[in-house]
Amino acid sequence: MNNKKIAYIIYAALVVVAIVLAxxxxxxxxxxxxxxxKVIPQTQVADPAALAQAIKITPKEATEVVAEIPKSAPxxxxxxxxxxxxxxxxxxxxxxxxxxxxxxAVVAEKSDRTVVTPNVxxxxxxxxxxxxxxxxxxxxxxxVLEDKxxxxxxxxxxxxxxxxxxxxAEIKGATVMYTVVQW
Numbered sequence: 001m002n003n004k005k006i007a008y009i010i011y012a013a014l015v016v017v018a019i020v021l022a023x024x025x026x027x028x029x030x031x032x033x034x035x036x037x038k039v040i041p042q043t044q045v046a047d048p049a050a051l052a053q054a055i056k057i058t059p060k061e062a063t064e065v066v067a068e069i070p071k072s073a074p075x076x077x078x079x080x081x082x083x084x085x086x087x088x089x090x091x092x093x094x095x096x097x098x099x100x101x102x103x104x105a106v107v108a109e110k111s112d113r114t115v116v117t118p119n120v121x122x123x124x125x126x127x128x129x130x131x132x133x134x135x136x137x138x139x140x141x142x143x144v145l146e147d148k149x150x151x152x153x154x155x156x157x158x159x160x161x162x163x164x165x166x167x168x169a170e171i172k173g174a175t176v177m178y179t180v181v182q183w
Contacts, residue, residue: 012174016162023157037096037114039089074126085118089125
C-alpha cells in the first residue's frame with residue numbers, strides 16, 4: 001500500500017474513534033426523558049395503539065412494550081388501603097409523584113415511562129417501569145468490496161453507526177453513518 005492510502009485509513013479510523021467517543025459521552029451524560037406515572041386500564045395495556053396514545057410513545061415502541069409486559073412481572077408489590085383498585089391505582093400514582101418513603105425503592109427509580117394498572121380480577125395494582133432507550137448496540141456482519149469479503153464489526157450509539165472492515169488483524173476500511181429518519 002502506498003502512503004496516501006495508509007493516511008486515509010488512519011484518518012478514517014481516527015474519525016470513527018472520535019465519533020464513537022463523542023457519541024458515548026453524549027449518550028452517557030444526557031438525562032432520560034421521564035414522564036409522570038399514568039394509570040392505564042388493563043384493556044388498554046394490551047392494545048398497542050391505545051397504549052401509544054396514552055403514554056405518548058410511537059406505535060412501534062408500544063408494540064414492543066405490549067410484547068414485554070406479559071414476560072415481566074410488575075416491579076413491586078405493596079399494600080394500599082382503598083375502597084377499590086381504581087382508587088388504589090390513583091393513590092399509587094400520587095405516592096410515586098411525591099416519592100413517598102412507603103413505596104419500594106424500585107418504584108421510585110427513574111424510567112422513561114411508569115405505567116400503573118389496576119387489576120380488578122386479582123384486586124391489586126401493578127406498576128411497570130418502561131425504559132425505551134436501548135442506545136448502545138454492538139454489530140457484526142460482512143462487507144463485500146471488489147469480490148473480496150471482509151468481516152465487519154460495528155458500534156451504534158443512538159443515531160450514529162461506526163463500522164470497521166477487517167482483513168485478519170488489519171483494518172481495510174471504515175464507515176460512519178448517521179440515521180437521518182427513523183420510524
